[in-house]
Amino acid sequence: MRRTVLFCETLRETPAEAEVAGHQLLLRGGYIQPLAAGIYSLLPLAQRVATKIEQILREEMDAVGGQEITMPVVHPAELWRETGRWYDIGPELVRLRDRAHRDLVLAMTHEEVVADLLRRQVRSYRQLPVVLYQIQTKVRDEPRSRGGLLRTREFTMKDAYSCHASYEDLDRYYPQMYQAYLNIFGRAGVQVTAVQSDVGMMGGTMAHEFMLLTEIGEDQLALCDTCGYSANRQVATFRKPEPEAEEWLPLEEVETPGTRTIAALSELLGIPESRTAKAAFFVSAEHLIFAVVRGDMEVNETKLANAVGAQELRPANAEELSKAGIVPGYASPIGVGSVTIVVDDLVARSPNLVAGANRVGYHLRNTNYGRDYEAGLVADIAAAYEGAPCPHCSSPLRIVRGVEVGNIFKLGTKYSEGLGAAFLDEEGVSRHIVMGSYGIGVGRLIASTAEVCRDERGLVWPITIAPYEVYLAGLDLADARVRSTAEWLYEELDRAGVEVLYDDRDERAGVKFNDADLLGIPLRITVSRRTLQGNSAELKRRASAETRYVPLSDITVEVSEEIRHLREEILNRVEQEPLAAEE
C-alpha cells in the first residue's frame, strides 16, 4: 500500500478527548475514528489488525472443532422472554420495535439464538458434540463506555458455543478451549493471565477470564507468585487468619461520640481494626441486606450477591437505612429486625469484637456471634486484599489490574432448558444439551494490545497482528534513482509476499520516521541517496534503535528472514499450560 493512497491521517498532537495512552495512539495514528460515545469506525489500519486477529481466531477455533456460522444481530424479543433475560437484563439490552410493533432486541450476546438453533436442529446424541462460533457484532448500551475501543457500546466479538450430551463431555472439552485461548493470545503476541472468575449474568458453573495485565484495566485480580493461584478479585478467596482464642466477655456499651468510621473507632478505643466488626448495607430486590465483615476488611459485593443468590445488588441509601431503623456509623447487627443479616465466616468465629450499638455515639464491646446475634447466613463475603494469604499456600497475594480480553464459561443447561433444546440419548431418554460459551472481544484486544505494546514514540505491534510488516520510507524521492529504487523495492517485496506500507509522500525524513514509529510497523526500511551510495537500504526493527545497511541484492531475503525471526519470537512464547482438572 502506498502512503499517498492509504486512508490515514496522522495527528501531531494528542486529541484532548483521549485519556488512555493506547487510545491516544490509535487516534493519533489514524487507526480509529469516533462516531459517538463508545462507537467507533475502524479505519484501514485498524481493520487490518482486526482482520489478522480474526484470522487467528478462525484458525484456533477450527483447530478445536469449531464450525463458523453467522447469527443475526436483530432478534425477536420472544426468544429472550423464553430464557427470562428480557426481564432480567436492564437498559444495556437495546430494545426496539418493528413496524408491526413487535418487540425486538439487538444482540448483546447470542446464547438464545444458539439454543434456538440447537432445538431446531439437534434430535439425537449422535449429533453431539458440536462447536459453533461466529465473529459478529454485539450491541450493549453500556452505562459508561471507556478508553476508546476498550469498552464500547457496539463491538465485534468472537463467540463460540460448545454443545454436549453430558457434563462429562463438556468437562473434557473445556480444557481444549482453554488451551486454544492461550494459543490465540500467544499468537497475537500478548501475555495474558488466566484467572478463575464469577459467572455473572451468563450463569453457569465454572468460568475463566483471560486478563491482560495493565494499570488501565477495570478488573482487579488476586495473584499468588508462589503457587500460581489466580482469580478475579470478585471471587478470590484467601486464607483467613485464626481469630484469637478468648473467653467470651460480657457485652458492654461504650460511649464513642463522633466516631463514625472504623479508623476513628479503633483509635478512640486503642484497639486494632481487626478487633472490630464493620457493617455495610445493600439492597437486593427491595430487600435490605446487612453485611458484616471484620473491621480491617471490605465486603466483596460479588461474593455477597452470590451468597444470597441475588441477581442484583446495590448499596442502600440513607432513606432505606433509616426506614429499617439503622443508624449509619453506629449500625449493629444486634437488635435489628426485618433485614437479612449476612456475616462473614471470620466474624462469626472471632470473639469479643467491637460493633455499633445502633444508637448515635455508642458502640458495643465484646459482641459475639451466636450469643448476641444470629445471621440469616454465614459465608465468605470478605474481599481479598493486597498481602492476603493465598488460599492454597498462604503466601501473600498481589492485587493487580487487568483488562478482560476473553472468557470461557461452562454454561450448563441454563439456555437449553430455557428454550427446550433437548436430544435423545442412547437409552432413548430426553436430555437437555449441556453448553459452554467462549468469548473474545476483537476491539478490546486491539485496544489493550495498543496499551501494552508501545513506547514514548508510538505503537509497537507484534508482527502477527501488525497492519503491515514493513514500513518502506523512501527519502530523497525527487532523485530519480532513489525513486526508481524505492519503487522497485516496493514491487519486489510485494512479490515476495511481504506486507509493505510504502511511504511515497513528498515529506522530509523526520516526518516519515516519526510516522513509522507512531504507526508501530515492526520493520522499517529506508532508501535514500545515502543508502544508495553503497547500493543498499537501511533496515531497522521498530522495537530496537539499531540500524544496519543491507545490500539491495539481499534485502528481500533479509527482510523475509527478519519477519520469520520476529514471528518465531512470538510463537515460541505461546504457553502450553494444561488446565488443572480441579479448580
Next chain:
RNA sequence: CGGGGUGUGGCGCAGGGGUAGCGCGCGCGCUUUGGGAGCGUGAGGUCGGAGGUUCAAAUCCUCUCACCCCGACCA
C-alpha cells in the same frame, strides 16, 4: 444514574458585551532535504443548540444537547 470537567476552523488552544484570533495541519509558489523545515501566499469557523437580556452576545441569563473523567454498573 450520582459527582466533576470540557464544548471556538481538521488537531491543540487563546479571547470573555462592539461583530473572531494563535500554533500545527491543509492548498499553491520558491528554497530546503536522515528524526515532525523556512519564506511568501491562500482556503477554511452557524464560537454545540434553542430561547432570553441588550442598540449590540462567542462573551451575560435560562433551558438543552454532546463529549471526556471518577463512581455505580458491566462480556
